[in-house]
Amino acid sequence: MSSIVFSQVLNELAKDSFPLLEPSISNSDYVSLDLSKDNKALQNVDVSSSEKLAIYINNHIQSQHGKVAYGGYLETRAIYNRSAYFKTSNLETERNIHLGLDLWIAAETPIYTPFDATVHSFKNNTNFGDYGPTIILKHHLKDVSFYTLYGHLSLESLQNVEVGQEFQKGEQLATLGDASVNGDYPPHLHFQIIKDLQNYVGDYPGVCSKQDLAFYKHNCPNPNLILKLKG
Numbered sequence: 001m002s003s004i005v006f007s008q009v010l011n012e013l014a015k016d017s018f019p020l021l022e023p024s025i026s027n028s029d030y031v032s033l034d035l036s037k038d039n040k041a042l043q044n045v046d047v048s049s050s051e052k053l054a055i056y057i058n059n060h061i062q063s064q065h066g067k068v069a070y071g072g073y074l075e076t077r078a079i080y081n082r083s084a085y086f087k088t089s090n091l092e093t094e095r096n097i098h099l100g101l102d103l104w105i106a107a108e109t110p111i112y113t114p115f116d117a118t119v120h121s122f123k124n125n126t127n128f129g130d131y132g133p134t135i136i137l138k139h140h141l142k143d144v145s146f147y148t149l150y151g152h153l154s155l156e157s158l159q160n161v162e163v164g165q166e167f168q169k170g171e172q173l174a175t176l177g178d179a180s181v182n183g184d185y186p187p188h189l190h191f192q193i194i195k196d197l198q199n200y201v202g203d204y205p206g207v208c209s210k211q212d213l214a215f216y217k218h219n220c221p222n223p224n225l226i227l228k229l230k231g
Contacts, residue, residue: 001144003218006195009144010225017114017226018170020191021068021103030229031066033057033104037078037096048082050179054186057104069104070229073222080129080207095207099216100149100192101223107178107187111150111157113167114226115139120147122161123202125183131190132182133158134202135174137167147197149204150174151190152182193226195219 001009019025035042046052061069075098117137125131131151135158138147150173157174167173176187190206196219197204208216 001195003221006144006146007221007225009142010193010221013115013141014226014228016169018112020111020114020189020227021105021109022112025067027228027230029067030070030103031061031064031068032229033060033069033071033102034075035072035077035079036075038076042078047079050184050186053079054179057186061104067105070101070227072098072100072102073224074098074213074217077207082129093209093211095205095209097208097210097213097216098206099208099220100151100190100206101227102188102190104186104188105176107176108154109176109187109189110172111153111174111176111189113137113169113171113173114148115141116169117148117167119161119163119165119167120197121163121200121202122158124155124158124181125151125203128184130183131203131206132177133174135161136194136197136200136202136204137173147194147204149190149192149194149206151192151206152185152188153177155181191223191227193221193223195221 045056080096117139120136120138122135124133133153134151136149153174154177
């Protein structure tokens with residue numbers, strides 16, 4: 001299926017999707033956040049520190065009178081330089097381009113299932129700067145199969161989940177973790193759409209290199225096709 005056709009399918013599915021966060025949080029409560037390496041406001045922020053980055057993000061949310069910050073799809077970020085898991089000496093192969101959409105909000109925030117789904121896999125990805133607790137759901141809707149990934153969850157989110165478990169649209173899937181378990185980031189959800197999971201289990205690249213961008217852009221379309229955030 002071409003990227004254009006798949007995007008059209010996602011647009012149609014979005015009309016009947018359930019919000020990832022509490023429905024009481026209105027669209028206007030979401031404020032866009034730029035964490036790219038080109039954001040000059042970050043030049044005086046130690047983005048390698050989850051505590052200092054959290055202060056920056058929370059101040060941004062408050063200054064915009066919002067409740068949630070969102071953004072990051074295909075954003076080139078300097079934050080990954082702190083981790084050997086992403087950084088290389090070759091700029092072409094260095095993984096610093098973000099493939100999901102982040103929702104920055106407090107730890108323990110409930111996360112809901114946007115569509116009917118089954119659990120494909122789950123895992124605690126414990127590399128420094130990685131996802132931490134992660135769940136991948138499989139969806140089969142309108143004769144199309146695809147996956148959604150939920151990263152930076154709480155440890156409790158993995159305690160009772162099982163492969164093949166069914167979740168109904170709008171059912172609580174998980175809660176968010178804090179920096180002690182989520183790869184050392186301010187609390188947030190990494191949400192990613194994946195067409196072909198490529199035999200990964202409980203994990204899938206959420207950050208890619210410049211040389212691999214064309215493939216991942218095709219395989220991981222913009223999550224905002226579903227979320228429709230404009231705050």
